[in-house]
Amino acid sequence: MSAIIRLFWILLLACLSPLALAERLRLVSDDWAPYVYQQKGQPRGIDYEVTTQVFKRLGVEVEWQFLPWKRCLAMIEQGLADGIVDIFQIDARRPFLIYPSEPMSDVEFVLFQARSRRHAVTGLNDLAGLSVGTSPGYIYGSAFNDSPRFRREAAPTHEANFGKLMLGRIDLLITDRRVGRYLMRQLGLEQQVEELPLLISRQTQYLGLTRKPGREALAQAFAEELQRFKQEPAYAAINNRYTGDIGNILNAVEQQESSTPR
Structure with a gap:
């Protein structure tokens, strides 16, 4: 123009x-x-x-x-x-x-898990009884935010969620695909953490x-x-x-x- x-x-x-x-x-x-x-x-x-x-x-x-x-x-x-x-x-x-x-x-919200503690997750129903690390104030889609089948545990930073994941304090974490991959690389966790193929929501x-x-x-x-x-x-x-x-x-x-x- x-x-x-x-x-x-x-x-x-x-x-x-x-x-x-x-x-x-x-x-x-x-x-x-x-x-x-x-x-x-x-x-x-x-x-x-x-x-x-x-x-x-x-x-x-x-x-x-x-x-x-x-x-x-x-x-x-x-x-x-x-x-x-x-x-x-x-x-x-x-x-x-x-x-x-x-x-x-x-943004594409996906799940990340520790390679040493894998979970078979192909849909939200598979999260039953598990804990998922989140960020305060974030909207991941109503299906995820409102589901009573699993626990959502907020952490102050995205890095803190990865730390909780490595310590076994949460079973999975949710974040944007780019954000997760970037932090895995920055934190040196590419061999310890993996991304799940399930797409939770696109925003x-x-x-x-x-x-x-x-x-x-x-x-x-x-x-x-x-x-x-x-x-x-x-x-x-x-x-x-x-x-x-x-x-x-x-x-x-x-x-x-x-x-x-x-």
Whole structure:
């Protein structure tokens, strides 16, 4: 799309909200590597870099803060932050959140288990009597979240869940496929932990902006610029830098599935 259209969105933002381009947007998220996380006090991740790049093109400065996910949600609901990165679209959040139409990325929740303590799991019914490590405030789908057949045990961090799994304090853990593979590699657990083939749920994550004057125009401008950026080699380079073959495999699957009606 031409630079004229990009200029149009920037001018529209300036007209609808005089502070939109002058203020610094405060974005919150939790550690959700490799999408968005901190390393030695510095923000990193696929969606961190993509979000920063898109806002830079729009002339909007952003400030990042990393907090536990439940606190991030509370801050957004109370209007104490301007936006939240990598959030699912939930009807209950629409009164206080605006979502750009273009998603940041897709999430696939799967189970991980210790190779030394395998469980035959092909469906949720097979989890009966088992304990599954979760993260506070995360939505894994109603079938998983509401099932009475197994126990859900929350841990403060994703790394803590892997630690509990290795100590035998939980039977399995649930997390996104990319997140689990990334942490297995970072923690040196690739030989001790394995991923189960069962897909619990697939979700799409977005940038969420708190409802204030001018934010709908900002969300639209962000969506347009993000869509353009996804077509550029720089976008693929960011994904490959963090996930390598994992990202290539999952992107190929996503492209194939997007061409098939659901």
